[in-house]
Amino acid sequence: MNAPFLHIDRPAADRVAHPGSGTATIALIVPVHNEEGAIAPFLKAVCESIDPLQEHGVTFDLIFVNDGSSDATLERLIEARQADPRIRVIDLSRNFGKEAAMTAGLDSCDADAAIPIDVDLQDPPHVIPLLVEKWREGFEVVLAKRANRSSDSFLKQRSASTFYRVHNWIAQQKIPHDVGDFRLIDRQVIEALRSLPERRRFMKGLFAWVGFRTATVEYVRDRRIAGQSKFSGWRLWNFALEGITSFSTAPLEIWTYVGATISALSFLYGLLIVAKTMIFGADVPGYASLLVSVLFLGGIQLLGIGIIGQYLGRVYAEIKQRPIYIVRRKYEGMN
Incomplete structure (x- = not known):
């Protein structure tokens, strides 16, 4: 019989990550699907933001999850990996969707913390040091909240606002407004997410469900630098249904x-x-x-x-x- 509760703790020797002193490794989890044009600009922007943190004892792994791309995304990632050994590539057998790709990245993560981030640079890498700073203060989850949604169309702004309101009205587990997958999560949070057995995964809800001490930093979301969004209106509608049925009856x-x-x-x-x-x-x-x-x-x-x-x-x-x-x-x- 499964235990009625889950206790996750690291051995004392491993607890060196988020206190103010000591070294730490953070993994960037980057799901990609047909994003060959965004790889190089993303890596350039990310390295400019994370390289200075090495002076403060923070090193980074970059875990790219190729979610069944049909263009040259995998080739671009392999080329980038030859130039930067911090890059790891997980090639999925087909397109399983962003939620599954993110799960694959978290399952492969052995760092002290992880940051899921989109490759299109709408999640700006210059926010990463702010997330790390809050984590160093002792928070296990640091949310990146959009200060505004000016980069989105009017229809997308209204539909997103409606979704958050409806979801939080009928669901027991609330999710924070205007917060996507872009956030920093501690090792304990990663282990808690790994313990959840469900197949149909709504990651925003799961991130909120596991809890832990949480802080928030705000940022302005930029426009996509290359490619096109993979979320059509129909897919966003189904995604909203997934979120509601996952956390509410x-x-x-x-x-x-x-x-x-x-x-x-x-x-x-x-x-x-x-x-x-x-x-x-x-x-x-x-x-x-x-x-x-x-x-x-x-x-x-x-x-x-x-x-x-x-x-x-x-x-x-x-x-x-x-x-x-x-x-x-x-x-x-x-x-």
Whole structure:
């Protein structure tokens, strides 16, 4: 039987990472999918930000996870690795999605802390020293919060704001507004995330669920330097559904009350018809009102079945116990 709680602690000899003194290694976790044009600018900007930190005892690994790219992304990463031994490349067997790619990077991370970061430089590397500074103060999680979303379109700004509000209204586990995957997480947080067995992973929710002492730094999100966003409107909608169904059963519970309310109104309407018939005599109901009622109730039923299907689909995916990702090859060490 599994323990009802999880205790994660490092041996005393390993606790040298985030106190103010001592050396530490931090891994940048960089999922990439068809980003060949962004690799070189990203590495240039990152090195300008992290190299000065070596004077303060902080070294970095760069773990790139190639998430089934069909362009020359893998070739560019291998070339970069030959020039910089800090770079490690995990090549997945196909495109598993960003959440799975990030999980693969965290699973391969053996550093004292990790920073998931996008390769398109919308997560600016110059924020990394600020994250490290807060970590050195003793925080196990340091969030990078967008001060504004001016780089996003109006529609994306409104949809993101709506998602955060709806999610935090119905979910027990709240997620911070305007905070993406860009953050620093301590080794203990990494181990806690590794212990979570679920296959359908909503990383923003999982980051919030594990908890730990948290600080926040703000930054202004830049525009993408190369390529195109892989998140279309449809994918963002499905991503939002994933987040809501991962951390809340409120849609199921709400539909219980919707059904009960419709049943109560139907019963009251039935009593009204009986009373009207007894007082005024028989009345022939209209065809239009009958048709509207049938279509309305049919739509309500289909919507309820769809909500149940969302949760049933998650259960189906979990019970199959398939791996979250499959690694085709790792480029690290001397290979």
